[in-house]
Amino acid sequence: MHPSKYAMCFVLPLILLFALSACVQSVDDTASEEAVEGRAIQNKGSDTLVNLALAWAEAYQSVQPDVSIAVTGGGSGTGIAALINGTVDIANASRSMKEEEIAGAQANGFDPVEIRVAIDALAVIVHPDNPVDQLTIQQLSDIYTRRIVNWNEVGGSDAPIVLLSRETNSGTHVYFLEQVVRQGDDENEDIFAPQTLLMPSSVGITSEIRRNPNAIGYDGLGYVTEHEKVLAIAKDENSPYVLPTTETGADGSYPLSRFLFMYTAGEPEGSIAEYIDWIRGPEGQAIVAELGFVPLNEE
Amino acid sequence: MKLLQRWKVVPDSDDSVIEQLRERLSNLRIRDVWEFFIERLIWLSGISMIVIVALIFLFLLREGSAAFLDIPLRQLFGRRWYPIEGIFGIWPLIVGSILVTAGAIAIAIPLGLITAIYIGEIAPDWQRDLLKPIIEVLAGIPSIVLGFLGWIALAPLIQRLGAPTGLTIFTGSLILAYMSLPTIISISEDALYAVPKSYRNGALAIGATQWQTIWRVVLPAARSGLVIAIMLGIGRAIGETMAVMLVTGNAANIPDLTPGLIFQPARTMTATIAAEMGEVAQGSLHYSVLFGIGIILFVITFAINSIASRLVGVQEAGQRQKRG
Numbered sequence: 028m029h030p031s032k033y034a035m036c037f038v039l040p041l042i043l044l045f046a047l048s049a050c051v052q053s054v055d056d057t058a059s060e061e062a063v064e065g066r067a068i069q070n071k072g073s074d075t076l077v078n079l080a081l082a083w084a085e086a087y088q089s090v091q092p093d094v095s096i097a098v099t100g101g102g103s104g105t106g107i108a109a110l111i112n113g114t115v116d117i118a119n120a121s122r123s124m125k126e127e128e129i130a131g132a133q134a135n136g137f138d139p140v141e142i143r144v145a146i147d148a149l150a151v152i153v154h155p156d157n158p159v160d161q162l163t164i165q166q167l168s169d170i171y172t173r174r175i176v177n178w179n180e181v182g183g184s185d186a187p188i189v190l191l192s193r194e195t196n197s198g199t200h201v202y203f204l205e206q207v208v209r210q211g212d213d214e215n216e217d218i219f220a221p222q223t224l225l226m227p228s229s230v231g232i233t234s235e236i237r238r239n240p241n242a243i244g245y246d247g248l249g250y251v252t253e254h255e256k257v258l259a260i261a262k263d264e265n266s267p268y269v270l271p272t273t274e275t276g277a278d279g280s281y282p283l284s285r286f287l288f289m290y291t292a293g294e295p296e297g298s299i300a301e302y303i304d305w306i307r308g309p310e311g312q313a314i315v316a317e318l319g320f321v322p323l324n325e326e
Numbered sequence: 327m328k329l330l331q332r333w334k335v336v337p338d339s340d341d342s343v344i345e346q347l348r349e350r351l352s353n354l355r356i357r358d359v360w361e362f363f364i365e366r367l368i369w370l371s372g373i374s375m376i377v378i379v380a381l382i383f384l385f386l387l388r389e390g391s392a393a394f395l396d397i398p399l400r401q402l403f404g405r406r407w408y409p410i411e412g413i414f415g416i417w418p419l420i421v422g423s424i425l426v427t428a429g430a431i432a433i434a435i436p437l438g439l440i441t442a443i444y445i446g447e448i449a450p451d452w453q454r455d456l457l458k459p460i461i462e463v464l465a466g467i468p469s470i471v472l473g474f475l476g477w478i479a480l481a482p483l484i485q486r487l488g489a490p491t492g493l494t495i496f497t498g499s500l501i502l503a504y505m506s507l508p509t510i511i512s513i514s515e516d517a518l519y520a521v522p523k524s525y526r527n528g529a530l531a532i533g534a535t536q537w538q539t540i541w542r543v544v545l546p547a548a549r550s551g552l553v554i555a556i557m558l559g560i561g562r563a564i565g566e567t568m569a570v571m572l573v574t575g576n577a578a579n580i581p582d583l584t585p586g587l588i589f590q591p592a593r594t595m596t597a598t599i600a601a602e603m604g605e606v607a608q609g610s611l612h613y614s615v616l617f618g619i620g621i622i623l624f625v626i627t628f629a630i631n632s633i634a635s636r637l638v639g640v641q642e643a644g645q646r647q648k649r650g
Contacts, residue, residue, distance in 0.1 A: 189490050221580070
């Protein structure tokens with residue numbers, strides 16, 4: 028075959044596809060204006076939340092068989108961007124929306140509403156063979172900015188420290204930046220050292236930790252298995268070192284616990300509101316505890 | 327007028343022109359109409375390639391030009407990449423891409439050429455019949471599968487060699503080399519195959535050994551094809567995304583100039599676009615910087631292609647002169 032005929036094989040279907048997608052899109056737009064009833068609730072965002080969101084969606088099937096919920100991950104930033112662009116109904120986020128994101132939503136004609144759905148304790152993990160058991164937030168900050176580069180500076184063996192982090196689109200990354208690297212200080216402008224390996228997923232971090240005795244990383248408590256060693260963390264040198272558990276996360280004694288959120292475009296209505304109420308109710312919060320997260324303890 | 331000539335109509339009077347046209351039309355066969363459409367279709371598909379490339383570049387320019395206009399160049403080519411704080415230094419990404427690709431080329435070119443020479447010139451027929459299809463199957467392995475293999479098998483191996491982590495430039499280079507090898511081998515082998523048999527016979531007849539024949543006669547004669555093979559291999563390597571994203575560690579760091587240079591992690595331009603495009607708000611500065619990186623990639627591949635065609639062109643002109 029002549030090369031240009033090859034090209035035709037690709038170009039023609041492409042053109043057709045474009046034409047088709049244009050049609051489909053316009054149909055979709057009118058549908059979303061009418062009502063959510065009768066189609067899947069689109070739920071996207073935080074990878075920390077994705078397993079939990081899947082479990083909720085699955086359990087909700089038996090409560091409300093008519094409502095189906097499609098859950099995808101991708102990171103908090105990804106979910107929020109999708110909410111702003113109007114392609115999802117609920118965005119999952121492991122951080123609060125940034126000002127420019129709220130401005131973006133308002134520019135698209137709605138005020139995003141923040142709903143707390145669970146608490147996550149952020150576990151700092153190392154290889155099981157690593158002799159280090161505990162670190163202060165200050166030490167963690169020094170490690171992640173490479174003021175400390177060897178494990179022997181924090182009581183470990185003589186080995187280089189390999190830094191692992193989530194990608195920058197992860198809410199967990201942003202939380203860790205603000206609460207650990209910058210130690211909760213707004214004036215502090217420290218950022219992750221450029222040598223930090225950015226992993227595309229939570230699983231990327233745990234699997235590198237499992238095989239690399241030099242590595243340190245962080246992950247939601249729900250993702251930690253017995254193959255990684257969880258470090259006890261202290262707010263400062265004078266505070267007690269606390270291991271992350273459901274209890275220490277709930278009572279706030281573990282310094283790295285945070286709320287997980289769902290965002291909706293405006294006050295949730297109809298089936299979306301029912302779904303979120305169910306999540307925040309006893310049945311939804313029981314699933315939170317089952318998956319290793321911390322249930323909400325608010326009245 | 328031209329049309330009339332083409333239809334072989336002799337314009338003596340208005341009436342007869344119409345008469346003659348009608349006659350021609352009735353003689354037209356379906357085959358001629360078909361021919362006409364096929365010709366146009368081929369023309370259209372040829373043109374559409376050019377139009378699509380032009381449109382892609384225009385689109386990149388439209389979305390990415392803000393990066394070059396709104397950020398001072400000194401800052402844009404700075405040494406630190408941390409987009410969520412508005413720090414857009416793409417220098418470490420360029421260095422990362424270049425190092426990973428250069429490593430891949432350094433591994434793939436000698437290995438690929440030697441394999442091609444073996445298959446094309448030395449191997450007995452039964453080995454050739456066995457090797458060629460296997461190499462073609464290699465070319466069909468999806469890159470993400472190779473990346474996964476690199477993540478699961480290769481990275482722990484490299485860590486055992488003494489690197490702090492197995493996710494390094496070298497790991498990426500190995501995977502990329504493996505990925506571009508089939509391209510390099512099969513195109514070089516074709517180029518060697520295209521060298522006339524008489525060249526080899528002539529060389530052997532004047533007493534050259536097989537090695538002298540390959541090195542002094544066959545390789546120079548096939549050079550333009552070999553250059554194309556290498557350039558296509560490089561093209562495959564620099565544009566690869568997913569596999570590299572899995573095995574290079576994605577640390578936007580400019581590696582220290584030490585002997586262990588290639589055993590440090592790096593972040594490539596392609597992996598950066600893939601990892602961050604999903605997160606950005608459309609129209610933000612970060613968004614246009616990612617497209618700006620796309621422009622730089624486009625320019626790099628364009629440069630590689632033009633260098634390749636120039637190399638090939640110069641050489642062919644030289645050969646023609648020799649012959650002339």
